[in-house]
Amino acid sequence: MRTTYEIGVGELPQRAEELLTGGHRLALVAAHHDEDGIRVMYLFAAGPPDTCSELHVRLDPDRPEVPTLAHLSFPAGRFEREMRDLFGIVPLDHPLPRRLIRHFHWPRGWYPMRPDAGPPPPFGEQEGPYPFLEVEGDGVYEIPVGPVHAGLIEPGHFRFSVVGETILKLKARLWFVHKGIEKLFQGRTVAAGLPLAERISGDTAVGHALAYCLAIEEATGTQVPPEAKRVRALLLELERIHNHVADLGMLCNDVGHGILNAHAQRVREQLLGLNRDITGHRLLRGGVVPGGAALQSVPEVRRLKAIGEDIREITDLALGHSTVRDRFTGTATLGTDAAREIGCLGYVARASGLANDARIAHPFTDYGTQLDIPVHTGGDVLARFLVRAEEIDTSLALIEQLAQGLTAPQVILGPPPALGAGPRTGVGLVEGWRGTIATRVELAPDGTLTRVKPVDPSFFNWPALPVALANTIVPDFPLTNKSFNLSYAGNDL
Amino acid sequence: MSAVGYAAVAGQVVVVGAGAPLLTGWMRQVRARLEGRAGAGVLQPWRDARKLLHKEPITPAGTGPAFRAAPALLVATTVVAAALVPLLSTDTPVSSHADLIVVVALIALGTFALALAGLDTGTAFGGMGASREMTVAALVEPTILLSVFALSIPTGTTNIPAIVSGAAHEPGRLASPAGLLATAALAVAVLAETGRIPVDNPSTHLELTMIHEAMVLEYAGPDLALVELGAQMRLTLLLGLLSSLFVPWGIATGGSWAPLPVALVLFGAKVAVLGAVLAAAEVFWAKVRLFRVPELLAGSFLLALLAVAASYFLNGAS
Numbered sequence: 001m002r003t004t005y006e007i008g009v010g011e012l013p014q015r016a017e018e019l020l021t022g023g024h025r026l027a028l029v030a031a032h033h034d035e036d037g038i039r040v041m042y043l044f045a046a047g048p049p050d051t052c053s054e055l056h057v058r059l060d061p062d063r064p065e066v067p068t069l070a071h072l073s074f075p076a077g078r079f080e081r082e083m084r085d086l087f088g089i090v091p092l093d094h095p096l097p098r099r100l101i102r103h104f105h106w107p108r109g110w111y112p113m114r115p116d117a118g119p120p121p122p123f124g125e126q127e128g129p130y131p132f133l134e135v136e137g138d139g140v141y142e143i144p145v146g147p148v149h150a151g152l153i154e155p156g157h158f159r160f161s162v163v164g165e166t167i168l169k170l171k172a173r174l175w176f177v178h179k180g181i182e183k184l185f186q187g188r189t190v191a192a193g194l195p196l197a198e199r200i201s202g203d204t205a206v207g208h209a210l211a212y213c214l215a216i217e218e219a220t221g222t223q224v225p226p227e228a229k230r231v232r233a234l235l236l237e238l239e240r241i242h243n244h245v246a247d248l249g250m251l252c253n254d255v256g257h258g259i260l261n262a263h264a265q266r267v268r269e270q271l272l273g274l275n276r277d278i279t280g281h282r283l284l285r286g287g288v289v290p291g292g293a294a295l296q297s298v299p300e301v302r303r304l305k306a307i308g309e310d311i312r313e314i315t316d317l318a319l320g321h322s323t324v325r326d327r328f329t330g331t332a333t334l335g336t337d338a339a340r341e342i343g344c345l346g347y348v349a350r351a352s353g354l355a356n357d358a359r360i361a362h363p364f365t366d367y368g369t370q371l372d373i374p375v376h377t378g379g380d381v382l383a384r385f386l387v388r389a390e391e392i393d394t395s396l397a398l399i400e401q402l403a404q405g406l407t408a409p410q411v412i413l414g415p416p417p418a419l420g421a422g423p424r425t426g427v428g429l430v431e432g433w434r435g436t437i438a439t440r441v442e443l444a445p446d447g448t449l450t451r452v453k454p455v456d457p458s459f460f461n462w463p464a465l466p467v468a469l470a471n472t473i474v475p476d477f478p479l480t481n482k483s484f485n486l487s488y489a490g491n492d493l
Numbered sequence: 494m495s496a497v498g499y500a501a502v503a504g505q506v507v508v509v510g511a512g513a514p515l516l517t518g519w520m521r522q523v524r525a526r527l528e529g530r531a532g533a534g535v536l537q538p539w540r541d542a543r544k545l546l547h548k549e550p551i552t553p554a555g556t557g558p559a560f561r562a563a564p565a566l567l568v569a570t571t572v573v574a575a576a577l578v579p580l581l582s583t584d585t586p587v588s589s590h591a592d593l594i595v596v597v598a599l600i601a602l603g604t605f606a607l608a609l610a611g612l613d614t615g616t617a618f619g620g621m622g623a624s625r626e627m628t629v630a631a632l633v634e635p636t637i638l639l640s641v642f643a644l645s646i647p648t649g650t651t652n653i654p655a656i657v658s659g660a661a662h663e664p665g666r667l668a669s670p671a672g673l674l675a676t677a678a679l680a681v682a683v684l685a686e687t688g689r690i691p692v693d694n695p696s697t698h699l700e701l702t703m704i705h706e707a708m709v710l711e712y713a714g715p716d717l718a719l720v721e722l723g724a725q726m727r728l729t730l731l732l733g734l735l736s737s738l739f740v741p742w743g744i745a746t747g748g749s750w751a752p753l754p755v756a757l758v759l760f761g762a763k764v765a766v767l768g769a770v771l772a773a774a775e776v777f778w779a780k781v782r783l784f785r786v787p788e789l790l791a792g793s794f795l796l797a798l799l800a801v802a803a804s805y806f807l808n809g810a811s
Contacts, residue, residue, distance in 0.1 A: 143617040256778070257778075257779035262528040263529065327782055
């Protein structure tokens with residue numbers, strides 16, 4: 001159920017406050033260049049029951065300014081900084097008026113999402129100095145790490161201010177992988193948008209493709225057959241399992257217990273092989289399509305049971321190892337209040353006692369009664385490990401239930417929508433393996449995409465990492481970072 | 494005596510120098526097989542060394558003599574220590590100089606040179622690694638000294654060849670409480686000194702968790718080959734010292750040629766078995782939190798202290 005309100009700029013803070021205190025969370029903010037000016041859309045979501053409220057405000061094209069909502073919601077402040085860097089829309093009285101995603105070398109006054117931005121310009125004069133906050137005091141020193149790292153991970157710069165081995169402050173600067181995905185969506189057909197959505201974050205192909213497809217189907221009024229919805233739910237859980245298994249193994253590797261990693265990666269390889277049999281792609285691309293789903297084979301329950309046994313043995317061995325357990329316990333604690341205020345999603349939130357899950361809040365199919373969401377309150381690395389280990393069990397049970405009665409190979413598609421049917425705008429909310437993914441699309445009358453705005457849960461969760469790391473020791477940073485395992489690519493579109 | 498003695502010394506240096514990469518390769522292979530992986534093969538460290546030696550030497554801007562001299566100094570101190578420690582024979586031309594304190598000081602000198610080099614790079618990682626390495630070294634060196642000292646009390650000298658030949662002729666000494674305590678203490682100290690799990694993880698790529706690797710992060714090409722060879726030689730040397738002290742059988746004690754080849758084969762076998770045991774143990778262990786390392790090392794120091802006390806009192810009683 002989605003309702004849209006056109007409001008004046010002045011009303012915005014009050015309406016937003018009403019929605020936020022009424023149990024909504026800010027899911028997405030997107031700016032649009034319409035023919036008659038600039039429009040900013042604030043999407044608030046709540047559930048269950050599945051509710052979405054959109055606030056649309058129109059801005060003066062000559063002076064694009066919005067009142068800030070940063071004092072009401074921390075994510076709002078980040079969305080506003082993103083909007084300023086990409087569109088040049090100024091949030092008035094913002095408490096942190098610094099750049100967020102603006103790359104160091106973008107020339108002053110260039111805003112990539114403006115219609116007149118053109119191709120990327122050469123590196124130019126940068127937009128003012130952007131110094132790091134210096135922590136002063138006896139024995140405080142800085143450790144700069146990255147953006148190029150010793151291991152094969154994505155680029156991010158981390159600046160630790162440290163006394164001895166204890167982290168006083170961590171500043172993460174991540175925005176090195178801007179690919180212009182939102183711009184690349186513009187003008188594409190719906191079918192051509194799908195490969196792009198699948199590649200927003202390579203490990204979340206199903207999650208982002210599904211959020212995109214749900215939004216498109218809402219915008220075009222497409223009816224998806226119930227069987228296709230079940231296939232989609234099945235693929236979503238398969239994606240969750242293979243990512244969780246790999247990370248559980250790598251967490252063990254990060255504390256020097258390599259044998260469990262070797263076995264976790266063996267299990268992951270089996271799952272990727274299974275994925276190839278099911279969709280024709282190891283990372284499950286091509287399974288979710290606009291209007292339906294495609295399936296090449298149905299997963300064997302017996303094989304999944306064997307994999308589940310294997311995973312349980314690995315997690316039991318990890319938790320039974322006193323040194324491994326000691327390294328996980330109490331490391332980098334994220335409190336419930338901090339997680340709530342930052343707006344954390346996914347297993348990071350669920351390990352800190354917040355039972356957020358879009359499968360319950362915004363279900364796109366009937367999950368039955370079997371969905372139990374594991375929640376822990378510790379907020380440390382151990383809690384995140386436990387939540388993910390337990391989610392694997394939930395997912396395996398779900399897959400078994402969803403796979404019953406499915407036949408393969410088949411492509412299940414709903415009837416094609418009439419041209420011009422539907423409201424031309426749509427929202428997709430999906431519980432990907434990292435957390436809730438939100439995608440909002442707007443379509444032109446001819447059916448091409450005018451605006452697609454995806455938001456990966458990493459965008460919400462990244463600010464929680466430095467909070468959790470305060471008073472943690474430097475050698476525990478890689479372990480903590482892996483326990484969050486946030487996406488750099490999905491964060492910086 | 495002299496020809497055999499010189500041959501033994503040369504043999505020790507060559508075996509430690511050439512065998513060290515093989516030992517590392519062997520340990521990695523054992524570990525890989527136990528983890529269900531194929532492994533890169535025993536010869537991989539030699540292939541790595543060959544690759545590194547073919548690269549051009551590079552030194553970071555602003556580094557001084559400490560950075561440049563450290564790799565050579567590390568290898569040189571280890572070579573001298575390998576010549577002194579009775580690995581193949583206790584009767585060599587240098588055995589009268591093979592004092593316990595000298596050997597420990599040589600090992601510490603190598604560590605110190607690397608730590609200085611880490612500081613010399615001026616990077617955060619070099620300093621961080623050097624600080625961590627020195628913390629560990631400060632706790633390890635006394636343990637090594639004390640545990641060998643415990644073994645020296647029955648012999649009445651700190652000369653290592655004398656301790657080893659004494660133990661070889663009177664094996665009962667090793668099964669004493671002092672011998673067993675000292676073995677345990679020295680084993681933990683060797684783990685820490687050579688940067689193995691649970692103190693340091695030699696195979697990690699996470700620069701923030703490193704101890705030894707963080708110090709040498711700026712080395713490349715032939716210098717890196719030397720640093721790695723030095724680290725591998727120290728591991729071989731310390732495992733050899735451990736085997737000589739606690740399993741001294743087979744080491745040549747006289748001046749004849751015949752026992753030397755036997756000693757060589759036995760040395761290889763003992764170190765290979767020790768390496769395999771260490772690699773197997775590492776599969777089952779995990780790295781402890783950095784702040785737990787001092788607790789572990791304090792424990793091993795306590796064992797060494799008990800060994801000395803036991804050795805002193807039990808000897809005094811008899």
